[in-house]
Amino acid sequence: MAAGCTFFGGYPITPSSGIAEQMVRSLPGAGGVFVQMEDEIASLAAVIGASLAGSKAMTATSGPGFSLMQEHIGYAAMAEVPCVIVNVMRGGPSTGLPTSPSQGDVMQARWGTHGDHPAIVLAPSSVGEVYDLTVKAFNLAERFRTPVIVLYDEIVGHTRESVTLSPSVEVVDRVAPDAGLQNFLPKAAQANGVPPMSGFGDGYRFHVTGLAHDERGFPTEDAEVAGDLITRLHTKVEDHADEITDVETFMMDDADIAIFAIGIVGRSAREAVGQARAAGAKVGLIRPVTLWPFPSAEVAAVAEQVDTLIVAEMNLGQMIGEVERAAGQRTHIVSHLRADGEPITPSALLDVIESSSRSEEGS
């Protein structure tokens, strides 16, 4: 809400329902609207409708609901409708482990909807960061006219901790068109690759579609026009990846072992790094705060520096391929996985650090 959100459309699902329950209390008093829809497909459709009407809009869900939302994540990407989707990950596949944490949706958040599409995914590891990154998600959604996903897990979702919220936050709004009513081309991009955006009812009349379309927003099957559109949707994000990317590093200065982890695992890893350091090991942490676009350059730099890179994830190895691609042959990669609904603990990571340092000494 600090980012200017005035619309929430959602559907109950554990462990994300708390967000809807809070929004229904907070939004009406602040001039916003809340609606509980008939399913997750409808929730994101309503959010997109509200965003097209000029509101900043969001929804929140978990794994099975996130699967249903993929249809409209693709629509929002294609039609370039800003919106924010929070996915509080739980154990999957299917209904899986509704009340257990997981990081099983990291690839779904990138590639869940069909077709080539841009993705911006933020991965908070604490309550304070959920606040900051939700604000950032709205700002990025408005700036790039694209859906932005805030991805965390059941533990972060259910954690209660005291946080200090910044009294004022930077708020970015979508750019309004300045063309006259006659000359308005709803999908003509500015230099940054993003078209200015008018709301329904603002005076401009225009067409919005999920079909490939030209600058008038009208469907086309022209290969060149369609190709240019798909490429622009991609590059408007990728060309600005360095402005979106955010990576936390901890004790990396002299590290020869590093842990790569996101979200709650990053928090465990930070604890483990602290303890290992106390015992004399030169360990550090790299934690992507922006998961997608993937921080390849940052991972490559860490890989260049360390002898061993431990990739810890609460799934059966979804991020390791991406890490390997960024790291190339620069370092030895160790995978530590867990997908049984239980978190990866600091002590488990300490064991991995210990065996890694031993094998390093032995080599």
Next chain:
Amino acid sequence: MNDVKKYLREWAMPHVLCPGCAHGIVLRSFLEAVDQLQLAQDQVAMVAGIGCSSRLAGYADFCTLHGTHGRAPAFATGLKLARPELDVVVVTGDGDGLAIGGNHLIHAARRNIDITVLLLNNSIYGMTGGQVAPTSPEGTVASTTPSGNTEPPFDPCQLLLGAGASYVARVLAATPTEMTKVMADAILHPGFAFIEVVADCPEYFGRYNKAGGGAEMLTQLAGRDTGVAVQLADKRFVNHIPSSETAPGLQTGVLRRETRPVFSGVRGGGDHGA
């Protein structure tokens, strides 16, 4: 007849519809209704799903949203809640609105959100090539029922009456003047208004069922004279009564008009729903 050209995107022509398809007549009636009511053109939002009927939105010069298959009522709900001053009209078809989107339609009706839904029922999937639809009468030959449909169809109006729609009407594409009148009436109705427009699809339904071309199909459906379209239409409802026992066959006109609280979401200011 009023000149409705100003409501058309002539630059978007030629359109994708087949010759003889009634969808063009339906669009014209709708534009005439808008003209009669003198609605502000930039305050009309037309929200469509996927299918031949949904393509109409692209040619109308309003704020138009061509969404995903079946989800138009859900997009429209968000739009209307965020901008209550817009006149929001959903245009959908029998496949879009009653198969893949049936859930969204009945919930929009139940909430009584102030939108108007035009469901163009031609008892077949046109855009995807003539597959059987949830309103195809038993016996309908379609590309996925080559030996005739064996599933009983929905009666869209009965379904929406059951879902609690506060305004329900059925009109025939063959009677455009009546259609315009009902559309204008439905747009003015405060709350959820549903209109089933009985339309044709000469390209697939007509061809597969030897029901004739566009003009013949529409006359058959309007005049209730003998013809394959009517024989099939007699079997269009689950508990159908042969038309010989129910003069004049298809019940048209306004079937329900009632006033009940209009849904505006949970919002401040003591509005309904808070």
